[in-house]
Each structure stands twice: as C-alpha cells, then as structure tokens.
Amino acid sequence: MPSDTAPTPEPEESDIVVAAPRRSTWAEMKTAEDWWAVWIGGGLLLICFLAMYFSLPADFSEQVATAKAAGEKVSVHSPLKTWLAKPGSWSDNPLDSIFPPEKTNLLIPLGVVFLISLCAFSIGVKAMQQSVAKFAIGFIGVFLLAALAYILTGQAVVKRYNLEYALWALMIGLVISNTIGTPNWMKPALKTELYIKTGLVVMGASVLFSRLLVLGLPGIYVAWVVTPIVLISTYAFGQKFLKMESRSLNMVISADMSVCGVSAAIATAASCKAKKEELSFAIGLSLSFTVIMMIVLPAVIKALGIGPILGGAWMGGTIDATGAVAAAGAILGDEAEQVAVTIKMIQNILIGVTAFGVAVYWVSFVETKESNIKPDAWEIWYRFPKFVLGFITASAIFSLLYVFMQGGDTVVPAMVKESSKVFRGWFFCLAFISIGLETNFRELAKFLKGGKPLILYVCGQSLNLLLTLLMAWLMFSVFYKDVVNEVFSK
Numbered sequence: 001m002p003s004d005t006a007p008t009p010e011p012e013e014s015d016i017v018v019a020a021p022r023r024s025t026w027a028e029m030k031t032a033e034d035w036w037a038v039w040i041g042g043g044l045l046l047i048c049f050l051a052m053y054f055s056l057p058a059d060f061s062e063q064v065a066t067a068k069a070a071g072e073k074v075s076v077h078s079p080l081k082t083w084l085a086k087p088g089s090w091s092d093n094p095l096d097s098i099f100p101p102e103k104t105n106l107l108i109p110l111g112v113v114f115l116i117s118l119c120a121f122s123i124g125v126k127a128m129q130q131s132v133a134k135f136a137i138g139f140i141g142v143f144l145l146a147a148l149a150y151i152l153t154g155q156a157v158v159k160r161y162n163l164e165y166a167l168w169a170l171m172i173g174l175v176i177s178n179t180i181g182t183p184n185w186m187k188p189a190l191k192t193e194l195y196i197k198t199g200l201v202v203m204g205a206s207v208l209f210s211r212l213l214v215l216g217l218p219g220i221y222v223a224w225v226v227t228p229i230v231l232i233s234t235y236a237f238g239q240k241f242l243k244m245e246s247r248s249l250n251m252v253i254s255a256d257m258s259v260c261g262v263s264a265a266i267a268t269a270a271s272c273k274a275k276k277e278e279l280s281f282a283i284g285l286s287l288s289f290t291v292i293m294m295i296v297l298p299a300v301i302k303a304l305g306i307g308p309i310l311g312g313a314w315m316g317g318t319i320d321a322t323g324a325v326a327a328a329g330a331i332l333g334d335e336a337e338q339v340a341v342t343i344k345m346i347q348n349i350l351i352g353v354t355a356f357g358v359a360v361y362w363v364s365f366v367e368t369k370e371s372n373i374k375p376d377a378w379e380i381w382y383r384f385p386k387f388v389l390g391f392i393t394a395s396a397i398f399s400l401l402y403v404f405m406q407g408g409d410t411v412v413p414a415m416v417k418e419s420s421k422v423f424r425g426w427f428f429c430l431a432f433i434s435i436g437l438e439t440n441f442r443e444l445a446k447f448l449k450g451g452k453p454l455i456l457y458v459c460g461q462s463l464n465l466l467l468t469l470l471m472a473w474l475m476f477s478v479f480y481k482d483v484v485n486e487v488f489s490k
Helices: 025-031 033-054 060-069 107-127 132-153 156-160 165-177 184-189 192-206 211-240 247-260 262-272 276-304 308-318 322-332 334-348 350-371 378-383 387-404 408-438 441-479 481-489
Strands: none
Touching (some): 025 033, 132 165, 132 184, 132 408, 192 387, 211 334, 211 441, 247 276, 247 350, 262 276, 276 308, 276 322, 276 408, 276 441, 308 334, 308 441, 322 334, 387 408
16 A cells, blocks of 8 residues: 655665764773883883982981971982983084083983883883884984984084074975985984974973962963963954864864963864874974064163063963073073963963863864764764873973972972983984974965965954063063062062
C-alpha cells in the first residue's frame, strides 16, 4: 500500500559528520610533544635542584640563621656549575671563547651539555616513535651551529651592542636555508617546538611568584592591565580594519607583541593551530623589532629625561624578550634593570593565561563560526598547550621553595643561575637555529602581502608603548611613588 509520506532521502556522504574519537590524555602523556617538553624540562629541573640540595653543608640551616641575624646571606654554589657551560667572551681570536687564556678550557662542560641534551631529547623522540639515529646525527649539526651562535655573541664589540644569541642563531639558520639549503641529514633534528617548549618549562623555575611582592601592585597594573587591552585591541584592529586573511597569524602577532615575544607566540600558536610558517614569520618580526627597541628605547628615555625606575617599567612592559629587557635595562643602570626584569617576569606569568584564553576563544567562537559545528568542550583541553602546565608548575614549586625553604632565597637563584639557566639558554638557541633552518623567505613573502602584518605590529606596538608609559607613570610616579622610592632606598 503506497504511503502518503515522502520517503526520507538518504544523506549525502559530504553531509555526514563523523565525530572524532575521544582522545586519551593518558596516551598523549606518553607520546605527545607537549608532554615530553614537560617531562624533559621537569626532569632537568629536578636534577639541578637535587644536585644543589645534597651539596649543601650539614649545618646550612645554622649558617642561614646566623647570616640572617647579621643581615647577610649565605653564599652557595651549584656543584653543576663547572660541568655546564656555553662559549665565553673573546676579542680577537674566536678560539678564546672555548679555550680562554689562563683558564680551564670549556670543551668538557660543552660536551656534558651536548650529551645530556642529546640523551634527554632522544628519549622524547623515541617515545614519539621517530628515528633516534637520524635525530642524533642531525642534532650534532644543530648543536654545533648553536655553539657558533654563542661564539659570535661573545665577541667583545658584539656584546657592547647587546646583539643577543637569538638573533645570531636565527641569522645563521636563515643564511643556510636560503642559500645552500638545509641539509637533509639535519632536518630530523629540527625540533623547534620541542626545544623551545622544554626551555619554557625550565624557565618556569626563574619566574617566581614572590617577585610580585617586590614591586607589588604597581608592577601588576603595568603588566596585567595593559597587556590584555593591547592584545585584544590589536587582534580586533587586524580583523576589523586591516581585514587580515589569517586569523591565526593575526592572533600570534598580537600575543607575541603584547605579552612577551617568542614565548607567548609559541604558546598562542599551539592554542589557535597556527601554521608553522606563520609562527616563524611572527617570531622573525618580533626579533627584528626587539633588536631595534632594545637600542632605541633607552636612548629615547635618556633624551626625554625619564628616570631609571619609570624608564625600566616602560621597557619591561614593551620590549618583547626577557634577555633584551635585561640588556636594555642595564644601559640605564641597576635600578632600571631590576624594575624592567621584574615587570617582564610578572608579565611572563600571563603566558599560561593567554594560551588558555586563546584556546577557549578559538574553540568556542572562531572554529564554530567557520564550520557551523559546535566543538566538543573537551577540545579546549586538547588544544591547551600542556607545556604551559609544566611552566606554571615549575614556577609554583620553586616559588614555594624560595619562600618556605630554609635559605631558599639563596639556593633557588643559585640553582637557576648556575645550572638550569644554562640548559634554558641552549634549548632556546637550538630552537632559533631550527627556526632559521626551517624558514624560507619565498614562503614567508606571502605574509607580507599588502604590508598588513607589518602595519599590525607597528600600530599594536605603538599603542603598547603609549598605554604602558601612561600606566607606568601613574603607578611609579603618582600613586605608589613613595612605596617604590622606599624599596630602592634600602
């Protein structure tokens, strides 16, 4: 008997949306790059701390108590200090950076850093089911290029102009990749994100929450109020006025410029699934402007007659890289350097917050609008850069040790300066070499089409400079002037 109801049409194959299987966090913890950055970075921090802890004298607590009563600090050193190094300074002969006159040569410490790094990353590469042999061969070349970048940085004239290793590493990689081409045998070791994510986890030990107490509310206002305003404004400007085709490039540049340069760019790129070439372009743009600002901004501050404390706060909130902030602050003196670095460290805490916020926004709004499919709420967790958890955890743990451990305010800084900071520097240098070797100018040219990314960065940084100067003036010269002066008068 015929039916009055029309038959339901079979769905077209293109209309069928197959739900992605639920990913296993436990499985990813054993194989994903983000998690291995946490395991490698956390493991190295644990080794550095235990080496420091077990080298302390038996009467260390008594020494600390005695020194505290006298208003002094106990001097401690990491036993790893003599076993970890990077090439040193030189004037005329580059070999002096490895074989310094009248000093012990650095071949063994450099070899130790190489072997530890190779073993640590090889474990991660093996877990990610990639060839360890091919990685090890390529890693030798990448490490030697990173050593060359450090050697060039150590030249006396270069040091005088504060040209950091990141710039040299990037330039070395770019020259090779855009002339003779990156050798195929080196490509398996170009683990840009693994290197820099691991370095960020290690850096967590130096971003102490207790630094918030050093400059208190003034620093928080400069670092935490201006930054999100600039980030959101820059992203909106890129979308509404510049009509940038790539939302992810727009977001990465905005975060890179407003938060803290390369570190924020890496975390944000993971949250919004930016393409590798977009990340490379944003980092290159950031490094170029960082070099300009670290030279020009101190000169502008001097020319305008701005004091070192206000000037340091201004630089700390606007210059992208922490190393560049320290170098620029040092030009204006100790007070400016201390304020600048503290502001930048407070701002660095926003890396995790920014990454989480971008992940939520991208999953909830951007991708939903583009696909008309509401994503699973778990996608926010999957998208969130897990290495940021390692960064935050390291920061929290060493902040607690700094405050509550007997002599922690001496032990933790010594551990960071004499051991973990060495690894962090090498990992960042390896990452910049890898970025250069993976970057081809012909591929990046499309991002400069119409000059929109450049306009975005210049306009965003201009807004950042104006708002940061205004906020820094209000906090350090008006509302908290007496408190700040009291801190630096001690």
